[in-house]
Amino acid sequence: MEAKRLAAEKAASYVRDGMTVGLGTGSTASWAIKRLGERVREGLSIRAVATSVESERLAEASGISLVPFAEVQRIDVTIDGADEVDPHWNLIKGGGGALLREKIVAAASGRLIVVVDESKLVRRLGAFPLPVEVVSFGHELTIQALERLGCRPVLRLSDNRPFVTDGGHYIADCRIGAIHGHRQLHERLNAIPGVVENGLFMQMASQVIVGFRDGTVRELQRTQER
Numbered sequence: 001m002e003a004k005r006l007a008a009e010k011a012a013s014y015v016r017d018g019m020t021v022g023l024g025t026g027s028t029a030s031w032a033i034k035r036l037g038e039r040v041r042e043g044l045s046i047r048a049v050a051t052s053v054e055s056e057r058l059a060e061a062s063g064i065s066l067v068p069f070a071e072v073q074r075i076d077v078t079i080d081g082a083d084e085v086d087p088h089w090n091l092i093k094g095g096g097g098a099l100l101r102e103k104i105v106a107a108a109s110g111r112l113i114v115v116v117d118e119s120k121l122v123r124r125l126g127a128f129p130l131p132v133e134v135v136s137f138g139h140e141l142t143i144q145a146l147e148r149l150g151c152r153p154v155l156r157l158s159d160n161r162p163f164v165t166d167g168g169h170y171i172a173d174c175r176i177g178a179i180h181g182h183r184q185l186h187e188r189l190n191a192i193p194g195v196v197e198n199g200l201f202m203q204m205a206s207q208v209i210v211g212f213r214d215g216t217v218r219e220l221q222r223t224q225e226r
């Protein structure tokens with residue numbers, strides 16, 4: 001928890017007056033929201049958009065002004081967590097079910113700062129099941145199509161019912177194992193009717209900040225993709 005907090009607070013220190021900020025979702029991103037709330041109380045002037053209802057509530061409780069997406073031309077910086085980060089800064093996201101809004105916000109952001117603890121660093125993505133957001137209508141068929149791709153999907157449950165995202169969709173967690181060919185996988189997944197989006201974030205991160213158990217924080221250097 002301390003490592004997550006340190007990484008998130010470092011990211012929050014990059015936010016400047018006048019910025020429009022994207023607020024991520026999850027236990028790590030929530031530390032950034034809390035720190036930004038403190039900075040707002042100290043006089044920082046920002047406006048923000050949130051990637052989930054949960055983060056919206058935390059932002060409101062922290063005193064951060066939220067603006068409707070319709071009023072946002074550009075998001076200067078977004079701070080968000082990840083479930084896995086590889087050496088090329090490809091990410092798996094969506095462990096908390098917020099991948100769709102997170103991807104929309106990340107794609108509209110000038111900078112995406114990813115904040116994680118060291119447990120999220122992997123040589124190759126895929127040990128963490130890849131979340132795939134699917135529409136509830138016909139989800140059984142969509143899940144069969146995911147199975148045919150070799151994805152080994154499992155419908156995410158919450159209290160024995162399908163977990164429902166903020167967008168009203170379901171999540172299939174795909175136990176793929178080591179992922180090779182991210183781009184092709186991404187395209188194949190999103191080409192299935194009923195798939196809304198998947199949790200692979202490629203070439204979206206601008207910066208990765210990692211908190212370590214020993215209390216240090218490091219900004220990663222990206223390994224060039226070949």
Ligand SMILES: O=C[C@H](O)[C@H](O)[C@H](O)COP(=O)(O)O
Pocket residue numbers: 024025026027028029080081082083092093094095096097098099102
């Ligand atoms: O849907 C959730 C998000 O992608 C989170 O940012 C991700 O799951 C990491 O969450 P945490 O910081 O709680 O490990």
